[in-house]
Amino acid sequence: MDRTSATDVLICGAGAAGLTLGIDLARRGVSFRIIEKLEVPFAGSRGKGIKPRTQEIFEDLQVVDRVVAAGGIYPPDREYRSDGSFQDSADPLSSPTPTEPYLLPLMVPQFLTEGVLRTRLAELGAQVEFATELIGFEQEQESVTAQVKSATGLESIRASFLVGADGGRSFVRHALGIDFPGKTLGVRAVVADVIVDGLSNDVWHRWGDGDMARQIFLCPLRRTEMFQIQGPVPMEGDVDLSPEGLTELIAVRTARRDIIVREVRWASAFQMNARLAGKYRQGRIFICGDAAHVHPPTGGQGLNTSIQDAYNLGWKLAAVLGGAPDSLLDTYEEERRPIAQDMLGLTTKLLQALRERGDMHRGKEVQQLGLGYPGLSLALNAAARDGKLLAAGDRAPDALLQGRAGQSLRAFGLFKGPHWTLLGYHAPQETSIAARHNLHVHQIGAAGDVLDSSGALREAYGLRPGDWVLVRPDGYVGAIVDSTNLPRLEEYLQGVGLARTTAAGTS
Ligand SMILES: Cc1cc2nc3c(=O)[nH]c(=O)nc-3n(C[C@H](O)[C@H](O)[C@H](O)COP(=O)(O)OP(=O)(O)OC[C@H]3O[C@@H](n4cnc5c(N)ncnc54)[C@H](O)[C@@H]3O)c2cc1C
Numbered sequence: 001m002d003r004t005s006a007t008d009v010l011i012c013g014a015g016a017a018g019l020t021l022g023i024d025l026a027r028r029g030v031s032f033r034i035i036e037k038l039e040v041p042f043a044g045s046r047g048k049g050i051k052p053r054t055q056e057i058f059e060d061l062q063v064v065d066r067v068v069a070a071g072g073i074y075p076p077d078r079e080y081r082s083d084g085s086f087q088d089s090a091d092p093l094s095s096p097t098p099t100e101p102y103l104l105p106l107m108v109p110q111f112l113t114e115g116v117l118r119t120r121l122a123e124l125g126a127q128v129e130f131a132t133e134l135i136g137f138e139q140e141q142e143s144v145t146a147q148v149k150s151a152t153g154l155e156s157i158r159a160s161f162l163v164g165a166d167g168g169r170s171f172v173r174h175a176l177g178i179d180f181p182g183k184t185l186g187v188r189a190v191v192a193d194v195i196v197d198g199l200s201n202d203v204w205h206r207w208g209d210g211d212m213a214r215q216i217f218l219c220p221l222r223r224t225e226m227f228q229i230q231g232p233v234p235m236e237g238d239v240d241l242s243p244e245g246l247t248e249l250i251a252v253r254t255a256r257r258d259i260i261v262r263e264v265r266w267a268s269a270f271q272m273n274a275r276l277a278g279k280y281r282q283g284r285i286f287i288c289g290d291a292a293h294v295h296p297p298t299g300g301q302g303l304n305t306s307i308q309d310a311y312n313l314g315w316k317l318a319a320v321l322g323g324a325p326d327s328l329l330d331t332y333e334e335e336r337r338p339i340a341q342d343m344l345g346l347t348t349k350l351l352q353a354l355r356e357r358g359d360m361h362r363g364k365e366v367q368q369l370g371l372g373y374p375g376l377s378l379a380l381n382a383a384a385r386d387g388k389l390l391a392a393g394d395r396a397p398d399a400l401l402q403g404r405a406g407q408s409l410r411a412f413g414l415f416k417g418p419h420w421t422l423l424g425y426h427a428p429q430e431t432s433i434a435a436r437h438n439l440h441v442h443q444i445g446a447a448g449d450v451l452d453s454s455g456a457l458r459e460a461y462g463l464r465p466g467d468w469v470l471v472r473p474d475g476y477v478g479a480i481v482d483s484t485n486l487p488r489l490e491e492y493l494q495g496v497g498l499a500r501t502t503a504a505g506t507s
Helices: 016-027 052-060 064-070 110-123 171-176 243-254 302-321 326-357 411-415 456-461 483-495
Strands: 003-012 032-035 077-080 086-089 133-139 144-150 153-164 182-197 204-207 216-220 227-233 260-276 285-287 380-382 400-403 408-410 420-425 439-444 467-471 477-482
Touching: 003 016, 003 144, 003 302, 016 032, 016 110, 016 302, 052 064, 052 302, 052 411, 064 110, 133 171, 153 171, 153 302, 171 285, 182 243, 216 243, 227 243, 243 260, 260 326, 302 326, 380 483, 400 456, 408 411, 411 420, 420 456, 467 483, 477 483
Parallel strands: 003 032, 003 153, 077 204, 153 285, 380 477, 420 439
Antiparallel strands: 077 086, 133 144, 144 153, 182 227, 182 260, 204 216, 216 227, 400 408, 420 467, 467 477
16 A cells, blocks of 8 residues: 655755755755655756856855855856867956855856755755655645655655646646747757866867857866766757767867767757746646746756745745745746746847857846846835835845944845844834744844944945835845835735734734
8 A cells, every 4th residue: 555644845856946945945944855756866067057146045045155165167268260279268257246245157067066955955954855756646625645656665745735846847747737838949959078088177168159060168067077068969860979979079060189088977969948837836736947947058047047946935835834825825926937938038049149140148137136026016115215226026135234243244144044134224213013933123223233334235225214124035125115114014024924923822
């Protein structure tokens, strides 16, 4: 007979999205299981660019330094001309600013990033169940019952919620019959992790930029002995992914016979698609990451968007399990689907530029720091403000502050952890919001616990005395209200599961 068990959240898939969700739920004390059908972790480099916004999230999840240590900065590009000469150029390193502390062009092979995430999960007392596959599920009013197959047999897991973080071919999305419209982009590419003789590993070697038929790139993968090969290949026909086949592909495109592929650790020839799921939620079941959107790797957005989906969903699942209204979970799709839609447009546009002009300018938009949710249902603006200033829904910037005891503080330091943060800026003594579980309240100003001596917070947030800023657990501004609108803030807090705790219960 099948074994049966129960949990609050069942996460299907332990890629970057599933692992991020697992960490977020673990640090909130939510009971969950994370299952992965592979027997061992996936070993390919795939998504190797970690964007500044994701670096901020990694700070909050307490893994950023380990992720940087696992990888490094992108090497300079070496562009070869047809006569064999070359020119090196590096993206200028942007200096971090007090409001944007991470601007590193960070490169970490995906399997190393995922390794760091699994380590963090273990620290929080959880682990991935490998060789465990979701093979079916039924949804009832109050729960989802999932059928799972592993070496020990079949198991029925009853969960309050199921999250399909199960990649582009998502079993969960298919089983729910969620449509996945979009298009195949008419580009097929090889990507492979290889050991190569004949190339230095201090630059990203690039041949044939501007000509899709000749293009081939070899990027040294930081902290490994491997290079990642990327190159377009014809849409039809077999591609020889053996060491000899890839050596020949390189020779044909570079006119160099001294570059020898000794070993292929992972290789794939894939067709580029741009597709977006029709919906992200069906009752108690959600899809997240590549299960909800796939797109070309141009712009390096997929891994990052997947992590940010999970980071958006985690706190909402925890809040609803803790008693917040179920409608909070509808904001996951409301907020994340338009982001994916725009990202599909961006990556397809970059691919088009690559096809037509042979290069693509990756502007500031690929850093994902400008993304946010202004104008959506979790954004409350109730203070007289200039429209050019930061608004509810925007990313909450960092700022350098001082603690009342004289120590240096950062706004991100106040936000770090699973809680909400409320900042009262020179707010009148008599106005305040009562303390409650999961909400940290700080008063900024001469009479407060935090000082903004340089005015950095005032400037970054566009604050006036009497303003209150509520920062969500995922680092976006939830509300900006002035002191006359505190009742509206109280109402907002109730809606996100932060009702006031009194001796008689919550109010
Ligand atoms: C060549 C290439 C280059 C890329 N470059 C970048 C880049 O520079 N930057 C970037 O951000 N992104 C990049 N990406 C995209 C990135 O790799 C993906 O967006 C990312 O892996 C998505 O993470 P995920 O967790 O959503 O899905 P996945 O990583 O696909 O993980 C899903 C997991 O679910 C498991 N699973 C599936 N079905 C089941 C089941 N029924 N039961 C249990 N487990 C199941 C799978 O085995 C898998 O491990 C690139 C991708 C490719 C192919």
